[in-house]
Each structure stands twice: as C-alpha cells, then as structure tokens.
Amino acid sequence: MQETKNNNTSAEELKKAVWDVVKNIPDPEIPVITIEDLGILREVIINDKNEIEVIITPTYSGCPAMDLIGWNIKTELEQNGFKNFRITNVLSPAWTTDWMTETGKQKLKAYGIAPPNKKQIVCDTELFQQDEAVPCPHCDSYNTKLVSRFGSTPCKALYHCNNCNEPFDYFKCH
Amino acid sequence: MASTTTVSKEDKINYLLYIADTALILSHRNSEWCGHAPVLEQDIALTNIALDLLGQARNFYQYAAELIGNNATEDSLAYLRLEHEYKNLLLAEQPNEDWAYTVLRQFYISTFLFYLYQQLQQNEDEQVAAIAAKSIKEVAYHVRWSGEWVIRLGDGTKESNQRMQQALDFLKDYTGEVFIAANYEQAMQIDMATIQKKWEEKVAAVLNEAMLSFSTNNFSHTGGKTGKHTEHLGYILTEMQYLQRTYPNATW
Numbered sequence: 028m029q030e031t032k033n034n035n036t037s038a039e040e041l042k043k044a045v046w047d048v049v050k051n052i053p054d055p056e057i058p059v060i061t062i063e064d065l066g067i068l069r070e071v072i073i074n075d076k077n078e079i080e081v082i083i084t085p086t087y088s089g090c091p092a093m094d095l096i097g098w099n100i101k102t103e104l105e106q107n108g109f110k111n112f113r114i115t116n117v118l119s120p121a122w123t124t125d126w127m128t129e130t131g132k133q134k135l136k137a138y139g140i141a142p143p144n145k146k147q148i149v150c151d152t153e154l155f156q157q158d159e160a161v162p163c164p165h166c167d168s169y170n171t172k173l174v175s176r177f178g179s180t181p182c183k184a185l186y187h188c189n190n191c192n193e194p195f196d197y198f199k200c201h
Numbered sequence: 202m203a204s205t206t207t208v209s210k211e212d213k214i215n216y217l218l219y220i221a222d223t224a225l226i227l228s229h230r231n232s233e234w235c236g237h238a239p240v241l242e243q244d245i246a247l248t249n250i251a252l253d254l255l256g257q258a259r260n261f262y263q264y265a266a267e268l269i270g271n272n273a274t275e276d277s278l279a280y281l282r283l284e285h286e287y288k289n290l291l292l293a294e295q296p297n298e299d300w301a302y303t304v305l306r307q308f309y310i311s312t313f314l315f316y317l318y319q320q321l322q323q324n325e326d327e328q329v330a331a332i333a334a335k336s337i338k339e340v341a342y343h344v345r346w347s348g349e350w351v352i353r354l355g356d357g358t359k360e361s362n363q364r365m366q367q368a369l370d371f372l373k374d375y376t377g378e379v380f381i382a383a384n385y386e387q388a389m390q391i392d393m394a395t396i397q398k399k400w401e402e403k404v405a406a407v408l409n410e411a412m413l414s415f416s417t418n419n420f421s422h423t424g425g426k427t428g429k430h431t432e433h434l435g436y437i438l439t440e441m442q443y444l445q446r447t448y449p450n451a452t453w
C-alpha cells in the first residue's frame with residue numbers, strides 16, 4: 028500500500044498541505060472565484076491522530092452549491108493522496124461578505140459582477156430604504172440603479188447602469 | 202454542563218418541526234409561482250425567497266433528525282410524514298390566489314420569523330441559535346420585499362387596492378394562530394408577548410401606509426400546530442411527496 032500523506036508530515040505541515048489543495052476549488056456558480064476567496068472555506072483542523080477535518084460554511088441557508096463543494100473537496104483530497112478526512116458544514120458564525128478576500132473582489136469585478144460593498148446593516152426591516160450605491164463593473168460609473176434585490180443566485184442583486192446602459196449583477200453585502 | 206435546560210427532547214423536536222414545516226410549506230407555495238409571476242424579476246425574487254426558506258427548513262429538519270435518531274433524515278421528515286404529522290401554520294398553506302394574497306401571506310410570516318429569530322439567536326441551544334442567526338439576515342430581505350409590495354398594491358390603483366383588501370380580509374382569520382402557543386411552544390420559553398407586540402406594530406404601520414382598513418380580530422382558525430389542517434395541505438403533500446410515495450427510497 029502506498030503510504031498516505033497523513034503519515035509523513037507534522038500536523039502543521041499537513042494542515043497547510045490540505046489548505047493548499049482545497050483552497051483553489053472554484054465556486055460552482057461563479058467559477059472565477061475560489062471557495063477561499065468567498066470565505067466558504069473556514070478552517071482545516073488536524074487532530075492528534077493526524078485525522079483531517081475541513082470546515083466549510085454556506086453563504087445562504089439554501090445555497091444549492093454546498094453539496095457539490097463538499098463533493099469537490101472530497102475528490103480533490105482523494106486525488107492528492109489524503110486519507111482519514113471528513114468535511115463539516117457549520118452555520119455559526121454566520122457567513123458574511125466581509126470574509127471575501129480582496130483578490131476575490133477583484134476577480135468578481137473583472138468577471139463583470141460588482142463586488143460587495145463594505146458591510147452595511149442588513150438585518151434591518153425598514154421598507155423603501157435608499158438603494159446601495161454600487162459602481163458599474165464595466166464603466167465604474169455610480170449612475171446605476173437597482174432593478175431587483177434578487178438575482179440569478181441568492182447572493183446577487185440585479186442592477187442597471189444608466190451610463191453605459193449595461194445590466195449587471197451585484198454581489199450584495201450580507 | 203451548560204445551563205438550565207428545561208426543554209424536553211420531545212418538545213424541542215416538535216418545535217423544530219413546527220418551524221421547519223412552516224418554512225417548507227411556504228417555500229412550496231412560493232415555488233408554485235415559478236414561471237408564472239407578473240414579471241421576470243419578481244418571479245426570480247419569489248423563487249429566491251422559496252430557496253431561502255427551503256434552506257432554513259433543511260437546517261431545522263437536519264437538527265430534528267439528529268435528535269430523533271432512528272435513521273430519521275431531513276428527507277424522511279419532509280417526504281414521509283402524513284398530513285396530521287405536519288405542524289405548519291395554517292397561514293402558510295393557504296392558496297396563492299393572486300399576487301396580493303401571496304405577498305401579504307409572505308409579509309405576515311416573514312415579519313413573525315424575523316422577530317422570532319431575533320430571540321432564537323440567543324437561545325441556549327447553540328444549534329438553534331446558529332440557524333436563527335443564519336436565517337435572520339435572509340428573512341430581513343423577505344420582510345422588506347413583501348412589505349414594499351403590500352404598500353405598492355394597497356396604495357396603488359383602485360383595482361390593486363381592492364385586491365389587497367380582499368387578501369387582507371381573507372387572511373386575517375389565519376394570523377391569530379401564530380400567537381396561540383401550542384404546548385411544545387410554551388416549553389421553549391420564548392417571549393411570545395414581545396414578538397406579538399412587535400409584529401402587530403410593524404403590520405399596522407405597513408397596512409396604514411398601504412391605505413388598507415383593518416381591525417383587531419379576536420377570532421382565528423387554529424389547529425395547524427397540532428396537525429389539524431385545512432383541506433389545502435393534503436393537496437400540497439400529494440404533489441410534494443409524489444416521487445417518494447411512488448418510488449420508495451428513490452435517491453438522486
């Protein structure tokens with residue numbers, strides 16, 4: 028039997044090796060950003076038996092991508108010779124767009140999705156709030172308007188740019 | 202050991218099922234609009250809300266299944282229980298009728314869930330608290346979306362105001378059930394009086410702004426929380442559970 032990676036390395040090295048293997052797994056719905064960029068990948072824990080636990084958290088409760096992300100992590104780890112791992116889905120603390128990396132935000136913009144603004148008060152039920160000022164990812168104009176608070180996935184809102192006339196998705200802050 | 206846990210396992214399971222069932226059935230009702238909503242953006246909005254509710258229901262079912270044990274799963278709870286085992290609010294199962302009924306039903310339930318989750322996110326049960334903290338951010342969006350529609354239609358044209366008023370007159374007999382606690386609900390030690398007060402204030406403010414006439418209502422249909430449903434739930438379950446009933450144990 029080929030020796031597994033778990034046996035050859037210290038816990039710290041193993042942790043880093045696992046992280047490096049899974050961090051580049053793309054988000055299934057927005058494949059230009061990774062699960063690390065999005066803040067879905069939370070932690071890798073190595074216990075004293077050198078068993079691996081990968082902690083992930085969903086963006087939204089109903090995010091249909093979570094099962095696939097878990098499956099992709101499993102495949103990636105197996106292909107790279109890791110054994111004795113499990114994937115744990117945690118809800119707390121609740122995911123927030125604050126966890127998105129700067130690189131992730133730049134990749135989103137280059138892809139044509141406006142990245143999330145700095146977190147605002149989302150747990151507010153006041154109606155007809157002023158729409159968030161979101162710059163167009165194509166022409167950078169702030170002359171944009173909200174079309175719908177809900178878009179093609181739970182994490183996005185629909186906007187329209189009055190300057191270049193293009194519609195675009197906004198990764199809404201959450 | 203953590204603090205004073207006085208909630209029995211049975212009460213907690215029933216309570217989890219009550220919230221999960223309410224979210225699932227409302228989600229199903231909303232999903233019936235898929236492809237039929239007045240405009241594309243609103244079709245997408247409502248299906249997104251349905252997806253959020255489905256996710257919240259799944260989280261509660263998964264936790265309930267863990268407590269139940271015995272090979273129970275989120276799927277067995279959703280697909281294999283009978284009508285009288287469902288504990289959802291009667292309000293959630295009422296038919297879509299028109300857009301007015303749909304947005305008002307959503308507004309009533311989302312507003313309730315918002316104030317409920319405000320409390321549950323401090324619950325001594327960490328898993329309940331985590332699900333509530335996760336859900337409340339989504340529910341805040343639902344309250345705003347549905348509340349804005351109630352105002353837009355109520356304070357819109359003569360026709361839209363009439364339709365909104367019709368929905369209000371019909372659904373009012375189902376709102377009282379929300380605040381009449383079932384036994385398992387009392388055991389959860391939730392401050393329902395505060396939730397009710399906040400709910401009534403928010404609803405009154407929105408209905409006023411929507412130019413709709415309403416009065417406090419002492420009558421309410423009840424029974425959903427203990428499995429006595431209107432005739433509508435049976436039809437919903439027949440459709441929703443069709444595949445599992447026809448092909449038992451089918452998986453993806």
Ligand SMILES: [Zn+2]
Binds near residue numbers: 164165188189
């Ligand atoms: Zn533009």
